[in-house]
Amino acid sequence: MTSNPVSIFWHRRDLRLEDNAGLYHALLSGLSVLPIFIFDKHILDKLENRYDKRVDFIHQQLAEIKKQLNNLGSDLLVFYGTPEEVWPTIINQYNVKKVYTNHDYEPYAKERDSWVTNFFASKQITFNTYKDQCIFEFNEVLKDDGKPYTVFTPYSKKWKAKLNDFYLRSYPTEKSFSAFLRVDEKQELISLKAMNFNPTGAGFPSKQTAQSIIKNYDKTRDYPAILGTSRLGVHFRFGTISIREKARKAKALNETFLNELIWRDFYMMILAHFPHVAKGAFRKEYDNIQWVNDEQEFAAWCEGVTGYPIVDAGMRELNATGYMHNRVRMIVASFLTKHLLIDWRWGEAYFAEKLLDFDLSANNGGWQWAAGCGTDAAPYFRVFNPQLQTEKFDKQLQYIRRWVPEYGTAKQIQPIVDHNFARKRCLEVYKAALSK
Numbered sequence: 001m002t003s004n005p006v007s008i009f010w011h012r013r014d015l016r017l018e019d020n021a022g023l024y025h026a027l028l029s030g031l032s033v034l035p036i037f038i039f040d041k042h043i044l045d046k047l048e049n050r051y052d053k054r055v056d057f058i059h060q061q062l063a064e065i066k067k068q069l070n071n072l073g074s075d076l077l078v079f080y081g082t083p084e085e086v087w088p089t090i091i092n093q094y095n096v097k098k099v100y101t102n103h104d105y106e107p108y109a110k111e112r113d114s115w116v117t118n119f120f121a122s123k124q125i126t127f128n129t130y131k132d133q134c135i136f137e138f139n140e141v142l143k144d145d146g147k148p149y150t151v152f153t154p155y156s157k158k159w160k161a162k163l164n165d166f167y168l169r170s171y172p173t174e175k176s177f178s179a180f181l182r183v184d185e186k187q188e189l190i191s192l193k194a195m196n197f198n199p200t201g202a203g204f205p206s207k208q209t210a211q212s213i214i215k216n217y218d219k220t221r222d223y224p225a226i227l228g229t230s231r232l233g234v235h236f237r238f239g240t241i242s243i244r245e246k247a248r249k250a251k252a253l254n255e256t257f258l259n260e261l262i263w264r265d266f267y268m269m270i271l272a273h274f275p276h277v278a279k280g281a282f283r284k285e286y287d288n289i290q291w292v293n294d295e296q297e298f299a300a301w302c303e304g305v306t307g308y309p310i311v312d313a314g315m316r317e318l319n320a321t322g323y324m325h326n327r328v329r330m331i332v333a334s335f336l337t338k339h340l341l342i343d344w345r346w347g348e349a350y351f352a353e354k355l356l357d358f359d360l361s362a363n364n365g366g367w368q369w370a371a372g373c374g375t376d377a378a379p380y381f382r383v384f385n386p387q388l389q390t391e392k393f394d395k396q397l398q399y400i401r402r403w404v405p406e407y408g409t410a411k412q413i414q415p416i417v418d419h420n421f422a423r424k425r426c427l428e429v430y431k432a433a434l435s436k
Contacts, residue, residue, distance in 0.1 A: 233357025286373030307415035333370035
């Protein structure tokens with residue numbers, strides 16, 4: 001055991017050293033700071049795909065942080081196990097006085113942090129957590145009567161009215177890098193193989209987004225054939241970039257892009273105040289819908305062989321890259337829930353498995369919006385017409401031809417359901433459910 005007292009900084013959804021709230025406070029704690037990360041078996045054991053790109057992404061980011069810290073004479077300790085296993089090991093090796101981290105809002109994270117809070121208290125270790133992955137937390141933007149908003153537009157107006165430079169300021173961690181614990185012997189980073197995962201060889205979107213993309217975001221974001229969106233979702237998800245930095249840029253360059261960041265805060269707020277949405281409809285009357293849930297049709301949707309080219313292009317892009325254009329996400333989600341009458345939770349779970357940028361609150365909010373059962377939901381009687389969506393957003397068929405090469409040939413797949421029949425059936429089923 002190292003006798004000198006230390007502070008631990010626990011990286012979680014904040015895989016960066018710069019502008020990191022919890023790390024900033026740790027570096028000012030008056031003690032040497034040792035950064036750690038835990039590959040949590042409670043999370044990893046639920047992943048069926050041993051080639052999960054997200055695990056690979058995290059591993060690459062940790063290697064980068066470790067390199068930065070090694071250059072500073074320090075190190076990042078990376079553990080594989082459950083928090084219940086790992087933390088006793090750490091405090092047996094180091095004289096830990098304080099632990100710092102950033103808030104995490106998802107249901108499992110709350111359970112985990114409840115356990116570690118009690119564990120640290122039993123060891124006389126102070127546990128300090130800070131806001132870092134959002135601009136406003138769930139209780140910071142509320143109605144005048146103190147109740148949570150359930151509609152985005154008034155929430156966003158209040159959000160913008162409250163925003164000032166205080167909430168967008170950076171945390172200058174680099175000024176205190178000398179506080180990192182000096183480590184003579186550096187530890188090897190655990191390999192993916194040691195955790196029973198495999199390198200994917202996947203390329204990941206750059207976190208250096210061209211300023212022109214954000215500046216023109218409102219004009220380009222709906223067209224999947226062009227690079228008109230930031231592709232920053234995976235970086236926001238794992239905190240490799242600062243939300244404050246991007247919000248400052250968005251505020252200066254493009255309000256539509258800023259609104260996308262507000263949606264992140266909004267859905268985090270909804271999950272916190274209405275935890276039932278993680279398992280059921282926000283509008284509980286929608287739990288009465290009699291879904292068809294045809295497993296063969298669901299498989300066709302998953303594989304991108306529905307015979308609707310824009311839908312199939314989106315699903316094939318997702319399966320191949322872990323990414324899907326946001327406009328297309330709305331189209332494929334509407335198709336699954338409205339055309340096929342398959343429970344939105346099936347689609348939500350598939351996206352959760354495949355999306356690099358999967359984030360529980362945003363994924364849940366988007367799927368409930370598409371199904372008509374969430375906050376700010378598309379009315380149930382609005383059923384996206386895939387053909388009209390194609391004519392509007394992929395008129396030259398560039399996106400479709402990229403992902404559906406058989407389009408326009410004898411091998412083109414025929415639609416698994418007729419649009420007019422599907423729309424009529426959807427309206428009848430939804431109406432029956434909501435009249436109960």
